Each structure stands twice: as structure tokens, then as C-alpha cells.
Amino acid sequence: MYDFTYRRPRSVKEAEEFLRTSFEPQLLAGGMSLLPSMKVRLSAPSTLVDLSDLSELKRVKVENGQLEIGAMIRHFNVLTDAKVIELIPGLSELASGIADHQVRYRGTIGGSMANADPAADYPAAALALNAEFITNHRRISCDDFFLGMFTNALDESEILCRISFRIPLASCYIKIPHPSSGYAMTGAFVAKYEDGYQIGVTGAASTYFRHCDMEIALNNGAKANECLKIAAPDNDYISDIHASAAYRQNLVRVVIANAIEKLHSLDS
């Protein structure tokens, strides 16, 4: 790998200071996407600011009726944390399917959200759970946080500290994983609230999206087999060697119907 400057701040304030004063800085969370991409120079920051010592980013707590997860919480912790399992089991289930056992020990929820890979799993949950992204400066709503492929709304001195999720009555995540990488070819997170359903879709298109027609149908009592009849909205679906755009668009209704079926079986 090429040479760079490595800095390890002791506080969020110091991390922000490093971001302001270093040459071409980049935050390092778990490094499971960043370090491999630096090896092949898809990323080439001159300074890495490693967040791994910031214990304030490693808490899971219930705050104002929302579940707040620190940005440096690792996938393995999301998978095994008692509060997550109790309050949003779909999120724990989602974390169990990210990458592999070793990578789940290092990769973080904040790093994954900020990286905004179009096939990442967490953003589907963010959409379905009305996530709010709490930084050292402000709170950013889910709609405003993801700006497109690998692009987020954080400014240059901003650090994602926590992510706050609405707690649903029931939740479930299902994806068709790419057989090699495990990334979602298409994945859907379904959350059920007292006031209706919310569905976030990842992996299918260049940006994550809600499936509003499907939500309305479910709110009107549609069953899983009826969900299969509701086509996915037109979108900028991804087409590559693994699956065509039409195939991915079709997967949207399939994964959602599967998720609904699973959700109902958990309910009953």
C-alpha cells in the first residue's frame, strides 16, 4: 500500500481537529471497505484519522423512545447486542448476513452507512426505521443523508457519531445475496408500526428507495401473495454481469413478499 499519515484521536473533538488540519484526510472506522480500496488505489487519502479509540461512539442505548447505536459499533455487536435483539430483531438479523464472521468483528454500522455502497445492507434498515444520523454538528434525516452511490451528506469536518432508529412493532430483513461477496443483489427491510408499514430497498438500484405502493397495499391489509403482484417502481436499476436491471427490479417484489411472509409468521 502507498504511504500515508496515520492519526488516532482520543476524542471526537480531536478527530474533528485532525480533519480540519490534516492534508487530504479520511476517517477510518472498521476499514473493511476503505483499506481494500486503498490497496488498489480506488481511494487514496493522504491522512487516515482512526476512530477506533473513541468509546463515545461505541454505545447502544434507548434515547427518547428511539434505539441509538454508536457509529463505531461493529456488525458482530449489532448481531449480538441484547437491546438490538429485543427492540429491532430485524437489524440484528441483517447484521448476521453482512460479509463473514471475521469481517463482522471489524466493520462498523457507521462506516457502512457513511460509505453508502449501493448494495450495503444497513441503508435498507435506515429507510424503514426512519433513521436519523447524529453528527458532531447536527442531526441529518435519512432522506437527506444518502445522496447517491458512495455519497453522503457529511461535510469535510463532520463525524457521524450515532444513528437513531424508530422502534417498530416487528421487523425483518431479507436479501438475495451475491453468491461470492454476500452483498445484496436486492434486499428489503420491512418494519411494521402501529400506523403502518415501512419498506426500505437496497442493492437493486443506484440509490436506496422506499416502496410506497407496497406500503399502502400492506396498510390496506394485503397478504404476502398479493404483494407479489405489486411491481417495483421505475428506478435507475443496476445492470451488471450478475443480474440485469429487469431481473433486479423483479427481485424487489420477491424479497418483499418473502419478508412479509416471514414477518407474519413471526407475528402469529
Place this chain on the structure above:
Amino acid sequence: MGLHTIRLNINGQLRNASVRSNTLLADLLREDFRLTGVHIGCDTSQCGCCTIHLDGEAIKACSILAVQAHDHSIITIEGLASSDGKLHPVQQAMIDCHGLQCGFCTPGIVMLLVDFLRKFPNADEWSIRRALDGNLCRCTGYQHIIDAALKVVTNNNPKPLNSGQGSDREKDV
């Protein structure tokens, strides 16, 4: 840029090293400490051959900077057997079940299984198969590796297992 002086516990011994920012932990362990059981198969986090324990957690040493291991504790395959030479139960089970052929992936697989079976001592076959997601083996077809892991589980649990025991969270997708 520049050198970082780091201090780490490797296989029970306190060691110091001077590393560049861009030195990977796998390279430090192999080149500076000659722990060549840390195999580098791909260098892209795919193959799992470089799996070691960092503070008791199985991670891929090619995907972490050496400087990040400062003040942490590392166990490699060389540190797994007891000092009198008695193999770790996972190592012994791999031999008993013929869980290796060429042996290149074996250190990584052993380190993965030691961690996984410590966290989930009642793991069933399905969750063991999933746990091996991040380790590639091109010889065995995996079946004998699974057999070895299941033998360790059986030895951990002298009584017959009820089906459905094991890591529910890991099983649940």
C-alpha cells in the same frame, strides 16, 4: 508517513516494533516476527488464510494496519498449542478428521473455528458452514473441516444435543 513505535502482546509475549503507517498486521507478523503460519492467500480479505485473534476475536490480519494493533493482544496459530506441545482441541480434531490436505488455508480455518466455537460452543452444522464463509479451501471440499468442527462440539457436550441448540442469531436468515 514516518515510523510508529508500537507495543503489543504476541502469543503471550510483550513485543515492541517500529512500523510504517502502511504496514499491514499480516506483514508485520510474518516479516518482523517470522510468524509465517499467518498465510497471505489473497491480500484482499477474501480467503481468510491470515486469520489471527486480536483480543480474542478472529480477524483477517491483511485487513488491519499494524499500527492499529498497538496495545492489543494477538494470538497466531503458533501460539495455540500449549507450551508442552499438546495441540488445541480444534487442531487435534482437524488431524483426526483429515480436515486438511495442502494445509495452506489450515491456520486461518483453525483460528476461525477456535474463536467461533468459543462464542457458540453448541453450534450446529448449518451455523458452522456459515461461519466458514470467510475462509476458502481449494482442497478438501470443506466436509472434513465441518466434521472436525462438529467433533469439537460433540466433545464440548458429552450429552446428546437437542436439535435447535446453538447460535440462533447466526442461524436466523
